[in-house]
Amino acid sequence: MNTATHASGAPAASNKIPATTKVAIAGALPLTIVFLTLVLAPLILTLLLSFSQYDFAKGIQPGYTVAHYWAIVTDDYFLKIFWRTFWIAGLTTLFCILIGAPEAYVLSRMKKPWRSIFLLVVLSPLLVSLVVRAFGWSMLLGPHGAVGAVADKLGFGPLLYTPTAIIIALVHVMLPFMVIPVWTSLQKLDPTVEQAAYSLNASRFQTLFKVVMPQAMPGILSGSLIVFGLAASSFAIPALLGGRRLKMVATIVYDEFMTELNWPLGAAIAILLLIANVIIMLAYNRVVERSYKRSLG
The missing domain is CATH 1.10.3720.10 (MetI-like)
Incomplete structure (x- = not known):
């Protein structure tokens, strides 16, 4: 029996990613990087900054707090x-x-x-x-x-x-x-x-x-x-x-x-x-x- 078919005679499912899917992923990758860089990264940094300790005389201090x-x-x-x-x-x-x-x-x-x-x-x-x-x-x-x-x-x-x-x-x-x-x-x-x-x-x-x-x-x-x-x-x-x-x-x-x-x-x-x-x-x-x-x- 041909190794490319199952025992039932149906063609074996291919594990290869279609070329169109690869093109779509390659096209979406730059936009994903831009989104992560320009949107998520500043948001995460702002979130981390909001938990930073602050002293009016010394400014931002090490450590985190929910006091703000x-x-x-x-x-x-x-x-x-x-x-x-x-x-x-x-x-x-x-x-x-x-x-x-x-x-x-x-x-x-x-x-x-x-x-x-x-x-x-x-x-x-x-x-x-x-x-x-x-x-x-x-x-x-x-x-x-x-x-x-x-x-x-x-x-x-x-x-x-x-x-x-x-x-x-x-x-x-x-x-x-x-x-x-x-x-x-x-x-x-x-x-x-x-x-x-x-x-x-x-x-x-x-x-x-x-x-x-x-x-x-x-x-x-x-x-x-x-x-x-x-x-x-x-x-x-x-x-x-x-x-x-x-x-x-x-x-x-x-x-x-x-x-x-x-x-x-x-x-x-x-x-x-x-x-x-x-x-x-x-x-x-x-x-x-x-x-x-x-x-x-």
Whole structure:
């Protein structure tokens, strides 16, 4: 009997790796090395730094401690800043959904060339430096700016260096990250499905929430996660529009590293921000996915 076959006559399974698989592994290896070098290595080093001992007179000392984490979770000052960061990020995400989802729906129904023009308008904030946009909003929302002066006359008080100013600027910056995922999801929706719903005597409200919204939910979910994560870790806008007294987590990380020179404490705050972000985003993802599955069922 041929040694290349089993006793049953079936060809023996080859243990050789296919050439296409070898090419895929070889192509993925450089990207894996880059990922490990640029993402995981700094994260691991930051994690190790957060456990380092620190002396205000001598700097970083040998040995490891959890005192920095304990100081953060037991200090009302840090807890208030974490709470302020997350509710500002949550409101920013909510406003981006309320503004971005209708924009994406309008964009998906536009014809050429208006679709390209409108898409360029949506993406135009990304073409300008974040710092420049933050300075622009600081001038608009300041006491002598167009928006700030009108708000002051209407009795809203000064807007600059308030959470309102931070939320307004963050919504402006983060809106494209909501519009594009929702628009991509709505591209899969056949317009004839809406027409079929209308032919079955469904109202516009029913068609919007029973036909369009389920299709847009994956885009809303992914956009919400992107917006929340970026807003919670934003530095330039809170630093320029919040001032020195209205702190967010990213600004106190900067202060600990650059002003106080307490690198272990700054690293511990950064790690806790990352962990809290991941927990909140995973919980939000699970809640939205369950609601989405129930709406489909």
